[in-house]
Amino acid sequence: xxxxxxxxxxxxxxxxxxxxxxxxxxxxxxxxxxxxxxxxxxxxxxxxxxxxxxxxxxxxxxxxxxxxxxxxxxxxxxxxxxxxxxxxxxxxxxxxxxxxxxxxxxxxxxxxxxxxxxxxxxxxxxxxxxxxxxxxxxxxxxxxxxxxxxxxxxxxxxxxxxxxxxxxxxxxxxxxxxxxxxxxxxxxxxxxxxxxxxxxxxxxxxxxxxxxxxxxxxxxxxxxxxxxxxxxxxxxxxxxxxxxxxxxxxxxxxxxxxxxxxxxxxxxxxxxxxxxxxxxxxxxxxxxxxxxxxxxxxxxxxxxxxxxxxxxxxxxxxxxxxxxxxxxxxxxxxxxxxxxxxxxxxxxxxxxxxxxxxxxxxxxxxxxxxxxxxxxxxxxxxxxxxxxxxxxxxxxxxxxxxxxxxxxxxxxxxxxxxxxxxxxxxxxxxxxxxxxxxxxxxxxxx
Amino acid sequence: xxxxxxxxxxxxxxxxxxxxxxxxxxxxxxxxxxxxxxxxxxxxxxxxxxxxxxxxxxxxxxxxxxxxxxxxxxxxxxxxxxxxxxxxxxxxxxxxxxxxxxxxxxxxxxxxxxxxxxxxxxxxxxxxxxxxxxxxxxxxxxxxxxxxxxxxxxxxxxxxxxxxxxxxxxxxxxxxxxxxxxxxxxxxxxxxxxxxxxxxxxxxxxxxxxxxxxxxxxxxxxxxxxxxxxxxxxxxxxxxxxxxxxxxxxxxxxxxxxxxxxxxxxxxxxxxxxxxxxxxxxxxxxxxxxxxxxxxxxxxxxxxxxxxxxxxxxxxxxxxxxxxxxxxxxxxxxxxxxxxxxxxxxxxxxxxxxxxxxxxxxxxxxxxxxxxxxxxxxxxxxxxxxxxxxxxxxxxxxxxxxxxxxxxxxxxxxxxxxxxxxxxxxxxxxxxxxxxxxxxxxxxxx
Numbered sequence: 001x002x003x004x005x006x007x008x009x010x011x012x013x014x015x016x017x018x019x020x021x022x023x024x025x026x027x028x029x030x031x032x033x034x035x036x037x038x039x040x041x042x043x044x045x046x047x048x049x050x051x052x053x054x055x056x057x058x059x060x061x062x063x064x065x066x067x068x069x070x071x072x073x074x075x076x077x078x079x080x081x082x083x084x085x086x087x088x089x090x091x092x093x094x095x096x097x098x099x100x101x102x103x104x105x106x107x108x109x110x111x112x113x114x115x116x117x118x119x120x121x122x123x124x125x126x127x128x129x130x131x132x133x134x135x136x137x138x139x140x141x142x143x144x145x146x147x148x149x150x151x152x153x154x155x156x157x158x159x160x161x162x163x164x165x166x167x168x169x170x171x172x173x174x175x176x177x178x179x180x181x182x183x184x185x186x187x188x189x190x191x192x193x194x195x196x197x198x199x200x201x202x203x204x205x206x207x208x209x210x211x212x213x214x215x216x217x218x219x220x221x222x223x224x225x226x227x228x229x230x231x232x233x234x235x236x237x238x239x240x241x242x243x244x245x246x247x248x249x250x251x252x253x254x255x256x257x258x259x260x261x262x263x264x265x266x267x268x269x270x271x272x273x274x275x276x277x278x279x280x281x282x283x284x285x286x287x288x289x290x291x292x293x294x295x296x297x298x299x300x301x302x303x304x305x306x307x308x309x310x311x312x313x314x315x316x317x318x319x320x321x322x323x324x325x326x327x328x329x330x331x332x333x334x335x336x337x338x339x340x341x342x343x344x345x346x347x348x349x350x351x352x353x354x355x356x357x358x359x360x361x362x363x364x365x366x367x368x369x370x371x372x373x374x375x376x377x378x379x380x381x382x383x384x385x386x387x388x389x390x391x392x393x394x395x396x397x398x399x400x401x402x403x404x405x406x407x408x409x410x411x412x413x414x415x416x417x418x419x420x421x422x423x424x425x426x427x428x429x430x431x432x433x434x435x436x437x438x439x440x441x442x443x444x445x446x
Numbered sequence: 447x448x449x450x451x452x453x454x455x456x457x458x459x460x461x462x463x464x465x466x467x468x469x470x471x472x473x474x475x476x477x478x479x480x481x482x483x484x485x486x487x488x489x490x491x492x493x494x495x496x497x498x499x500x501x502x503x504x505x506x507x508x509x510x511x512x513x514x515x516x517x518x519x520x521x522x523x524x525x526x527x528x529x530x531x532x533x534x535x536x537x538x539x540x541x542x543x544x545x546x547x548x549x550x551x552x553x554x555x556x557x558x559x560x561x562x563x564x565x566x567x568x569x570x571x572x573x574x575x576x577x578x579x580x581x582x583x584x585x586x587x588x589x590x591x592x593x594x595x596x597x598x599x600x601x602x603x604x605x606x607x608x609x610x611x612x613x614x615x616x617x618x619x620x621x622x623x624x625x626x627x628x629x630x631x632x633x634x635x636x637x638x639x640x641x642x643x644x645x646x647x648x649x650x651x652x653x654x655x656x657x658x659x660x661x662x663x664x665x666x667x668x669x670x671x672x673x674x675x676x677x678x679x680x681x682x683x684x685x686x687x688x689x690x691x692x693x694x695x696x697x698x699x700x701x702x703x704x705x706x707x708x709x710x711x712x713x714x715x716x717x718x719x720x721x722x723x724x725x726x727x728x729x730x731x732x733x734x735x736x737x738x739x740x741x742x743x744x745x746x747x748x749x750x751x752x753x754x755x756x757x758x759x760x761x762x763x764x765x766x767x768x769x770x771x772x773x774x775x776x777x778x779x780x781x782x783x784x785x786x787x788x789x790x791x792x793x794x795x796x797x798x799x800x801x802x803x804x805x806x807x808x809x810x811x812x813x814x815x816x817x818x819x820x821x822x823x824x825x826x827x828x829x830x831x832x833x834x835x836x837x838x839x840x841x842x843x844x845x846x847x848x849x850x851x852x853x854x855x856x857x858x859x860x861x862x863x864x865x866x867x868x869x870x871x872x873x874x875x876x877x878x879x880x881x882x883x884x885x886x887x888x889x890x891x892x
Contacts, residue, residue: 025830101787146828147855160753162798165828169854170874211753239753244769244792245760251789252752277877278757278853306698307606307657307685311724314691323690341547343697346690352608382592382611384471407724408615409593428616431723 001198003089004122004190005131005180007065008036011057011088013079014070014095015040015048022094023070025140027051030068033135037062057086064088068128068138073097076124077109084117090190092138093123099186100125100252111188126185127161130168132178133204141165152177153206154289155199157192159184159213160252167211167282175420176286179204191216193224200228207288208234209281213249214258218266226270233288233443234272237281238263271446273439280435283427287436290425291401293444296373298324299437300366300400301347303378304354304386308405309347312376312430319438323347324372330365337361356389360396367398374440376433378405381412391415395422401440405433447644449535450568450636451577451626453511454482457503457534459525460516460541461486463494468540469516471586473497476514479581483508503532510534514574514584519543522570523555530563536636538584539569545632546571546698557634572631573607576614578624579650587611598623599652600735601645603638605630605659606698613657613728621866622732625650637662639670646674653734654680655727659695660704664712672716679734679889680718683727684709717892719885726881729873733882736871737847739890742819744770745883746812746846747793749824750800750832754851755793758822758876765884769793770818776811783807798826802835806842813844820886822879824851827858837861841868847886851879 010030016023023042030038031049039062040048043055054060057067057079067088069079073095083091091114098107107124114121122128128138132151139146149171156171158164161183171178180202182195192215199205208228215221228234240249241260267274273288275281299321303309316323323346326334334344338361343349348366350358359377366372375398379390394402406416407428416426427433456476462469469488476484477495485508486494489501500506503513503525513534515525519541529537537560544553553570560567568575574584578597585592595617602617604610607629617624626648628641638661645651654674661667674680686695687706713720719734721727745767749755762769769792772780780790784807789795794812796804805823812818821844825836840848852862853874862872873879 020830022830096787140830141828142830145830145833145854145857147857158753160751162751162826162829163753163757166751166754166826166853169828169858173855173859213753213756237757239756239760241760242763244763245756248752248756248759248789248791248793248795251791252756252795277761278875279877305606305608305612306694307604307609307659308612310659310685310691310694310698311609311683313694314685314687315723317688317690341542343694345694345697347694349694349698380608380612382587382615383608384466384586384588384591387591407612408591409619411591411593412615413619429724431725 001194003065004129005136006134007136009039009062009064010034010036010066010068011039011041011060011064012068013041013057015042015053017045017048022140026068026070026138029137029139033137035134039064057082057088060086065090067091068094070094073103073106077106077113080110080113080119081117084113084119088119090120090122092126092128093121094126094128094138096125098124107186107188114189121189122182123185124188127164127183130181139165147172149176149178152179152289153204154178154209154285155180155202155205156209157182157184157195158211160211161185163211167278170282174282174286175417176282176289187216193217193220196224196228196234200231206232206292207285208232209285210234210236211281212236212238213240213252222266222270225266225272229271233292235275235281235284235288236267236272237275237278271443273443283432283436284439287403287425287440290423291440294374294401294440297441298322298371298373300324300372300375301378302350302359302362302366302375303347304350304352304383305378305380306349308378308380308430309349312378312405312434313347315431315434319434321434321438321441324369327369327371330369333365334362352383353385355385356393359390360393363398367400372400374437375400375402376405376437377402378430381406381415382408388415391418391422394419394424403427403433403437405430447566447640449511450575451582452580453582455485455508455510456480456482456512456514457485457487457506457510458514459487459503461488461494461499463491468586472514472516472584475583475585479583481580485510503528503534513537514540516540519549519552523552523559526556526559526565527563530559530565534565536566536568538574539567540572540574540584542571544570553632553634560635567635568628569631570634573610573629576627585611593618595622595624598625598735599650600624600655600731601626601648601651602655603628603630603641604657606657607631609657613724616728620728620732621863622728622735633662639663639666642670642674642680646677652678652738653731654678655731656680656682657727658682658684659686659698668712668716671712671718675717679738681721681727681730681734682713682718683721683724717889719889729878729882730885733849733871733886736869737886740820740847740886743887744768744817744819746770746818746821747824748796748805748808748812748821749793750796750798750829751824751826752795754824754826754876755795758824758851758880759793761877761880765880767880767884767887770815773815773817776815779811780808798829799831801831802839805836806839809844813846818846820883821846821848822851822883823848824876827852827861828854834861837864837868840865840870849873849879849883851876
């Protein structure tokens, strides 16, 4: 498995000279970013992108750790056999046209070829893998259309390639850093459980995100999930929950989606964090990329907008959080320090004329409060009195984890980016901030 | 009420020469944007921002339709009395320091003064009103921090000023056009029901958004809501749903939040669309700004990403929509027109190599299908084969309403903006697109 993410050399079998072809995009990408050797393989070319081209993987003088295969489906079994002979450790099969379109026999031949020589396989019918540490990427996306997230502490496993790409692109937008990504398609060999197992031991990975339609082996998955969740949070989105969704999943990746109720039970028992939709998946993964655990579910809400404070309060109660009951000495201090028109209560309403300094006063009191586990800071920046200084105040380092809520247009977006760069996760609405806190609590208690 | 949104002349009582003061920001804003006369009132100034300044509203030679009052709270009753003598029709009282901080007596005096002369009052403790038709705005936000949405067909009523500003700023970001806005604070006179009544007759308004904590008069509200909903959709977010939220609402706008169950009943009976959180409020208002009604809840899902299609299918079923069962002739046509590897079913998976033309083929068939009421188009732009042409294809005009789902970073965001400008509402995740469709269906059936 190590060679899948840390190969010393990669062969692109099906490399193409034609811009717009998958075999061109993959090669170009690797040539530009990958910190290792790259060998194009194409019997009809001598050189591609300035790299010497080989007729067959067998002709490459050097060892080949990883082969990326993007040739016509019917050629794949033969190519995999050649890879086996060459001693290739892992093959990522991008090519589609196997069991997902009913072509089971061809898939069987691919499996046989791989087994015969002990070649591990990712795919077929996948977009492959990314490792942001060494620039490895088999994605064939257009750089104008797709932005690769920066390196971070997330590993992301997706049954769907297009969904994987879309979520990664969104992660880039959300400033969520991804360490490794794998789209595993038809999963004839390496599956979600193998990757979970690997990521559970990978020190660069702090949180695992998964999009699954149906798993191959339930018992294996449960064990891997449980093991990984013990070490780090795993956020899972399961698709194919309804009968209609299951049918769609079957024609997508030939997945047997299975009973959603059984999956929920598995997630719960394994202490995985279930995301009910894509937004939750992205939001939860984000919060876990900042914090692993919290000490409990007693939340303090600090706001400069009364309405947002009330909404956050409602959401906190509905999501099963507790509104922290501040210690008497905190209440006394807050009453002494804050202007009289502030509402010293939970939510703590600093009111519309609050400046960043008032936030700091409040946070310095609440971080010491033994009844507070986590602080939800709402800051509406449309109001005149609070501006960029809030970034310094919120990132000054407090003894309690802070999850922030800031919503608005260009100015707010700029501040959000600064806050996130300096270690504070921010959400655009109270509901999403509170749900992220709930996910943190759930995992911490499991 | 007409003078509140269409005054010929506005006096700013408490106008200030000091940048950073509320009375400066309001005056500057009006001077720059308002298509009517503006009179600053301040006994200690001769001229502000190049405008002649008056000691009292009584000194203004011309008639004054609307007075914006931003003086110290204890001065307000006297000022309102002067406004009455002058014949001012409506006073927007920005000043805070009334019942929301326990100062009931002062509020009573304000009410008396207004009643005596028949001056209608908005506020106190509010940020006032906006009319994007004539540039009227009493908001005192920093233009660097707050972006005013463009003129559109939405009217938005908010019990909270800060929340109103934040949502308006977000609307600007989401390209949701707002026609009129009112933040009504303590509501000593003009309340949410009066505004509903007014907006129900306002032809520029196609949809009403409301953020409410507690209404003053339940019967009046129900009647106004029902009447307005008959003519146009009203989307309501109610805060103070939980006991803790109610307490917070009381210290915010002195609102008695009341039983949430009763409110839900009222919304349902009046056929108002309830938003359960801020994101839903903004998302639903957006879809109604494009479409008023749909013919039914049979949805067709068209996608180039299998995973997104499955998720949308699950969400549609969970939200109580029906997955349209395509007519036989549609199925036959689609099978004939589309490449063999496409999955002709609902969701219709055009697969990852779909170009814009393939979307058009599909939409031309589905728009004629009698079993389809609304089409959810998912387009993942990270994939190489589909690009900007999708804008032309989706906006070519079809017989069925289209709600789109496009998610990602810069490139996708650019396409989303173009689509929305040309009449297609777009959401970043399947769940949000499907929920918007559900809101449309709910209103249409009510």
